[in-house]
Amino acid sequence: MVRRRIRARGIVQGVGFRPFVYRIAREHGLAGWVANSPAGVTVEVEGDAASVGRFLDSFRREAPALAQIDEMAVEDLAAAGDTEFVIRESGGADAEFVLVPPDIATCAECRGDFTDPANRRYLYPFTNCTNCGPRYTIIEDIPYDRPFTTMSVFPMCAECQREYEDPGDRRFHAQPNACPVCGPRLDVPLEEVRGLLRAGQIIAIKGLGGFHLACNAEDDAAVRRLRERKRRSDKPFALMAWDLAEVERVCLVSEDERAVLTGARRPIVILDRRPGTGISEAVAPGNNTIGVMLPYTPLHHLLFGDGLNILVMTSGNISEEPIVSRNEEAPARLGGIADAYLTHNRGIRTRVDDSVVRVYAGRERVIRRSRGFAPLAIDLGMPVRQVLAVGAELKNTFCLTKDHYAIPSQHIGDLENFETLEFFEETLEHMRRFFRVEPVAVAHDLHPGYLSTRIAQGMSGIPRVGVQHHHAHIAACMAENHLREKVIGVAFDGTGYGTDGQVWGGEFLVCDFAGFERRGHFRYVPMAGGDQAIREPWRMALAWLRETFGGAVPELPFLAAIPERRRAVVEAMLAGGVQIVATSSCGRLFDAVAAMLGLRLETNFEGQAAIELEAVAAPGVHEPYPFEVDGAAIDLRPVIARIAGELRQGVPGPVIAARFHETIAAIAVEVCGRIRAADRLERVCLSGGTFQNRRLAERCLDSLVCHGFEVYLHAQVPPNDGGISLGQAVIASNAA
Ligand code: ZN
Ligand code: ZN
Ligand code: FE
Numbered sequence: 001m002v003r004r005r006i007r008a009r010g011i012v013q014g015v016g017f018r019p020f021v022y023r024i025a026r027e028h029g030l031a032g033w034v035a036n037s038p039a040g041v042t043v044e045v046e047g048d049a050a051s052v053g054r055f056l057d058s059f060r061r062e063a064p065a066l067a068q069i070d071e072m073a074v075e076d077l078a079a080a081g082d083t084e085f086v087i088r089e090s091g092g093a094d095a096e097f098v099l100v101p102p103d104i105a106t107c108a109e110c111r112g113d114f115t116d117p118a119n120r121r122y123l124y125p126f127t128n129c130t131n132c133g134p135r136y137t138i139i140e141d142i143p144y145d146r147p148f149t150t151m152s153v154f155p156m157c158a159e160c161q162r163e164y165e166d167p168g169d170r171r172f173h174a175q176p177n178a179c180p181v182c183g184p185r186l187d188v189p190l191e192e193v194r195g196l197l198r199a200g201q202i203i204a205i206k207g208l209g210g211f212h213l214a215c216n217a218e219d220d221a222a223v224r225r226l227r228e229r230k231r232r233s234d235k236p237f238a239l240m241a242w243d244l245a246e247v248e249r250v251c252l253v254s255e256d257e258r259a260v261l262t263g264a265r266r267p268i269v270i271l272d273r274r275p276g277t278g279i280s281e282a283v284a285p286g287n288n289t290i291g292v293m294l295p296y297t298p299l300h301h302l303l304f305g306d307g308l309n310i311l312v313m314t315s316g317n318i319s320e321e322p323i324v325s326r327n328e329e330a331p332a333r334l335g336g337i338a339d340a341y342l343t344h345n346r347g348i349r350t351r352v353d354d355s356v357v358r359v360y361a362g363r364e365r366v367i368r369r370s371r372g373f374a375p376l377a378i379d380l381g382m383p384v385r386q387v388l389a390v391g392a393e394l395k396n397t398f399c400l401t402k403d404h405y406a407i408p409s410q411h412i413g414d415l416e417n418f419e420t421l422e423f424f425e426e427t428l429e430h431m432r433r434f435f436r437v438e439p440v441a442v443a444h445d446l447h448p449g450y451l452s453t454r455i456a457q458g459m460s461g462i463p464r465v466g467v468q469h470h471h472a473h474i475a476a477c478m479a480e481n482h483l484r485e486k487v488i489g490v491a492f493d494g495t496g497y498g499t500d501g502q503v504w505g506g507e508f509l510v511c512d513f514a515g516f517e518r519r520g521h522f523r524y525v526p527m528a529g530g531d532q533a534i535r536e537p538w539r540m541a542l543a544w545l546r547e548t549f550g551g552a553v554p555e556l557p558f559l560a561a562i563p564e565r566r567r568a569v570v571e572a573m574l575a576g577g578v579q580i581v582a583t584s585s586c587g588r589l590f591d592a593v594a595a596m597l598g599l600r601l602e603t604n605f606e607g608q609a610a611i612e613l614e615a616v617a618a619p620g621v622h623e624p625y626p627f628e629v630d631g632a633a634i635d636l637r638p639v640i641a642r643i644a645g646e647l648r649q650g651v652p653g654p655v656i657a658a659r660f661h662e663t664i665a666a667i668a669v670e671v672c673g674r675i676r677a678a679d680r681l682e683r684v685c686l687s688g689g690t691f692q693n694r695r696l697a698e699r700c701l702d703s704l705v706c707h708g709f710e711v712y713l714h715a716q717v718p719p720n721d722g723g724i725s726l727g728q729a730v731i732a733s734n735a736a
Pocket of ligand 1: 106107108109110111128129130131132133
């Protein structure tokens with residue numbers, strides 16, 4: 001007889017791990033027990049040596065699909081003479097480290113339950129089990145047990161209790177287990193809600209991590225009304241489709257995209273849309289891609305039918321404020337937008353938006369990391385000190401580190417208003433408690449005006465580490481790819497505060513976690529009126545043309561669309577150097593080219609012009625424009641000159657857009673080649689918001705690989721500023 005204790009760490013709670021252990025222990029005829037601990041799961045098994053060996057084998061190999069074992073320790077104990085195997089109640093919280101599970105989309109078996117007229121959960125919108133359902137959004141504290149969730153106010157009925165206590169049941173210890181008798185309820189019958197949606201109304205629907213604003217995506221008038229009321233002039237709305245067939249009706253879906261759409265995380269997937277599908281043009285004006293997700297809770301599944309196949313499902317907020325999650329705040333904040341409400345009485349402890357991903361360069365790439373991902377830890381493959389990194393300003397996330405992990409927060413949003421700041425602070429407080437992190441340093445961006453920087457400065461008694469924006473971008477890419485040694489970092493980005501006080505964004509770094517050298521950058525151009533130049537790409541086009549041609553700017557067609565007085569003001573600024581910031585931004589260069597092509601002279605959201613430039617780029621065009629590299633400065637004036645010439649010759653915009661993308665990829669190859677020759681570095685990390693552009697990312701990747709580089713992209717955190725906090729965290733953690 002032997003007895004072993006196994007301690008497993010990772011994602012082992014809330015994913016059906018204890019019933020799994022129970023089952024395999026019995027299969028192998030072993031006695032002992034299994035329990036959740038704050039650090040994961042602890043098991044003791046007793047039996048003959050061969051059976052214990054087979055048990056350990058199964059333990060490693062057959063773990064539930066949603067489980068993730070990061071660490072497993074086995075020790076020998078003296079036999080205790082146990083005769084049966086039991087599941088023990090969870091122990092109390094101590095100072096150890098546990099990973100909290102993210103929310104998981106409804107599983108196929110649960111879907112079977114609530115669509116089966118004979119099942120006691122028929123049409124019940126809060127059906128869940130050990131393999132699916134709410135987790136992070138309802139957890140108040142750890143260990144993850146029902147009394148520490150927002151389900152604590154729903155005592156289980158006898159039938160649910162029986163399932164909960166039966167190790168052979170799929171709902172054994174499913175903490176949010178519920179049924180129509182004992183569980184949460186909707187306040188309006190679903191039939192009525194479907195009727196309102198069919199009638200063209202906008203409904204605020206309380207879901208898993210907050211409210212959505214929903215309307216029928218095929219009802220053009222409804223979508224336009226939503227757009228007007230939400231004051232979101234052009235930013236695309238996400239869609240939720242009834243099933244995969246409906247997604248395929250409106251979009252082109254690859255095999256990989258299908259897997260992501262139907263996976264347990266159910267993010268919004270950015271897909272190429274098909275023309276002429278009946279989806280309102282107002283869903284994503286000027287865009288040839290569209291974000292679509294499949295239902296991820298029973299409530300969402302049950303919204304469809306009766307002629308409703310595809311819904312707009314956009315975050316329930318006003319412009320850039322955080323998503324609304326409490327019933328009582330909904331009327332005040334969404335009253336001007338929604339015609340009606342669908343709420344329920346299950347509390348949302350933590351607000352979590354839908355995640356957004358795009359599939360390219362062979363895998364899923366996260367663009368917005370929220371539901372289904374947060375608060376999953378990212379294994380860094382190295383020990384780290386405990387730090388807090390507060391992130392950037394736009395698309396903010398923060399990040400905690402501990403042990404071997406980085407734990408990024410869910411998407412917080414643009415830190416530009418009081419509500420978002422509050423969301424930041426409440427989430428930070430919550431996550432620090434969950435993960436028991438006591439930061440020894442706080443990392444922040446160098447930009448003195450970022451609210452996140454000011455949050456860090458307001459924390460007394462803790463050392464601060466300022467991290468340059470693009471160093472953080474590249475460090476984030478290094479961290480998730482487990483790179484420690486020096487790399488070449490290519491940061492193509494919109495805006496980031498440089499160490500010279502200028503706006504950086506077309507950067508070639510040589511860096512590791514300890515520091516960086518700026519080895520190349522796009523030649524500076526003036527941004528007339530600072531941030532106004534972000535909203536008005538024509539200002540960047542004019543600046544580039546003046547840099548290229550001096551006073552003799554060629555009269556390209558787009559200039560005719562700019563009112564003379566406004567142009568004169570900007571020309572004066574550029575000529576006099578008044579209200580000017582210098583920028584090396586790649587994002588602003590994309591803006592300038594989009595404006596030159598007449599695609600977009602003014603934007604409603606950051607990156608809009610660049611998205612449209614990608615959208616029009618013709619396939620199969622591979623010839624770059626000439627450019628010059630002068631020391632550290634990459635001179636793009638020859639590119640602008642050629643584009644201006646081709647525009648005058650009548651070369652089609654899509655061809656120019658394609659050649660421009662090729663040019664940026666060619667620049668990456670050229671500059672990385674020079675750095676490789678000087679420093680013998682072969683590894684290249686690509687990061688920055690511009691790499692959300694699939695065409696650019698794929699062309700840079702392919703060209704660099706062709707030239708013998710080892711190239712790393714983001715997958716787990718966004719290349720945009722949502723990934724900044726991870727980079728800041730590893731840099732600060734590495735600092736002495
Ligand atoms: Zn389930
Ligand atoms: Zn019940
Ligand atoms: Fe950035």
